[in-house]
Amino acid sequence: MGLISRESIEEVRRANDVVAVIGQYLKLEKRGKDFWACCPFHTEKTASFSVSPGREMFYCFGCKAHGSVIDFVMKFEKLSFPEAVEKLALRAGVNLSYESGGPSRHERSLRDKAFEVMNLAQKYFLHELKRAPAAQKYLHDRGLDGDVAERWGIGYAPDEWSKLTDLLRDRVRDDEAILASGVSRVNDSGRWYDFYRGRVTFPIRDSQGRIVGFGARLLDPNAKAQKYINSPEGPLFSKSKLLYALDRLAASRRLKQDGRALIMEGYTDVIAAHEAGFDNAVAPLGTALTAEQVQLLRRYGSGVTLVLDGDAAGISGAERGLNIVLEAGADATVAVIPGGMDPFDLLRAQGAEAFEREIKSQRDAFDFKLEMVRSRYNLARPAEVTGALEELAAVLARVEDERLRSRYVSYAATALKLRESQVTLAVNEALAELRRRDERAQSRTATDAPPRAKTAAAGPGGARLIYERRLMARLMDLPQTLPAAGELLEPGVLANEGLRELFVALLNSFDEHGSVVPGALYAHLGEAGRMELEETLKLTQAQGAGKPGVPQEAERESLLEELRRLAVGHGESGGRTSLEALRKRKSAGKRAGRRP
Secondary structure (H helix, E strand, O other): OOOOOHHHHHHHHHOHHHHHHHHHOOEEEEOOOEEEOOOOOOOOOOEEEEOOOOOOEEEEOOOOOEOOHHHHHHHHOOOHHHHHHHHHHHHOOOOOOOOOOOOOOOHHHEEEEHHHHHHHHHHHHHHHHHHHHHHHHHHOOOOOOOHHHHOOOEEEOOOOOOOOHHHHHOOOOOHHHHHHHOOOOEHHHOOOOOOOOOEEEEEEEOOOOOEEEEEEOOOOOOOOOOEEEEEOOOOOOOHHHOOOOOOOOOOOOOHHHOOEEEEEOOHHHEEEHOOOOOEEEEEOOOOOOOHHHHHHHHHOOOEEEEEEEHHHHHHOOOOOHHHHHHHHHEEEEEEEEOOOOHHHHHHHHHHHHHHHHHHHOOEEEHHHHHOOOOOOOOOOOOHHHHHHHHHHHHOOOOOOOOHHHHHHHHHHHHOOOHHHHHHHHHHHHHHHHHHHHHHHHHHHHOOOOHHHHHHHOHHHHHHHHHHHHHHHHHHHHHHHHHHHHHHOHHHHHHOHHHHHHHHHHHHHHHHHOOOHHHHHHHHHHOOHHHHHHHHHHHHHHHOOOOOOOHHHHHHHEEEEHHHHHHHOOOOOOOOOHHHHHHHHHHHHHOOOOOOO
């Protein structure tokens, strides 16, 4: 996704009245000049959430959530900043312009047409299901017919060579968009054909609820074709960045209650879970879980639970996903369905209560990983201890959060009956090898890499960059810490130009307004700063506002101590001179009519 121009962001903000937009989500009551409602971001009985048309912002006196109309849509729908801007632009009919890396006018038109194709294909599949007794029986036998099928948009693609394709080419008259949608293909001899034939279809939606692809199950058990298929990669569909039922998470009651998403294996598992009240269930799209999917889920809640099929194949096949959640530093647990069943089987056979029991018996993901490693190695033999250590070190070296990695090292040492220093040495060796690989990869691609990719690449300093982004995210969650932070830390200490620019913008914002409104920062940042703001906002969504059970003052002191260590670690005696100079430059810029 490209960098949306500042002018477009301002146009979108002006074109979307904050009261009108928030009123589509909440029942607002006017009192005086402002509008009030119960806050959607925390549980309350008395309305403390206010919307000010004059100030064009919202503010909750309970949980302190606040921001512009763009911030509200980001927070409520769990969207990134660009996604929220694009959604509001579509609402207001604003044509976005991009400063760099954005889609061309032709690409935007192609996507719009491809969405139209998807909607027509979905209507076709729903219509064909009504004419397909075999498909209806398949769904009925599995409890997926009637209202369930209607709620989930389940359809049927008949076993016809080009029936849908012919319809689309007649209606849409845009072959490029039809091919881009993935529902039709052209073979080597130039013949068009339907990609889905003889299959039950499941629409796949993005976080905004738009159909971007289809999953499909073969109906004929004797056919030699692949049992399950998904849409091919294209302008709308990228399976590593999507999840089945992702569009339902923002409204999930269970997710708000537990703070956890349930990651299952298949579409029918997810449907059965939702129908039984577990509306926080999602599934990867026919492949192993990816790091992008884990980061996407962290927008919605603090943790994830991997729900594994109880057979050996299910547990073994899920290990890559287990490694991914550990490497991402997610608050991860594992629940194993007993008796060789999957979630769909258990829910149908024994109901929601039995499934609830299994979810409540979830275990910490790293403990589960240790158990799997111990089951593969005879730890009474030194050579196998070495093998187990190397396997764990390869995973731990990829854990982004250094503090979490340190805790895992301690647990691993206990499990393998080694000294922590031995495990730390193995992890450091694995980390050094990863950095060497990164350096070799970067040296091979340096001449071809676009400027944006070079700026964003973590490279050998990736751990430091991520750590500093987390500090910026915590500063945004605790803006009252900014004055003291500015006295402690020189902007020049930070890892790159974008972080330095963002830190200065945060200081300026608090100096001028006494608060930080993320959506308002974009107009005051250059390209590098805006890239870092987007990365930092992802972390604020993943981390949430502070640590559960930790008093805000203690969290503030902890943050200041980390900033102090960061300054000292880079040979700085403090940032007082820098902050004073910054404010002088800001005042001078204002007198000269320039933005600092």
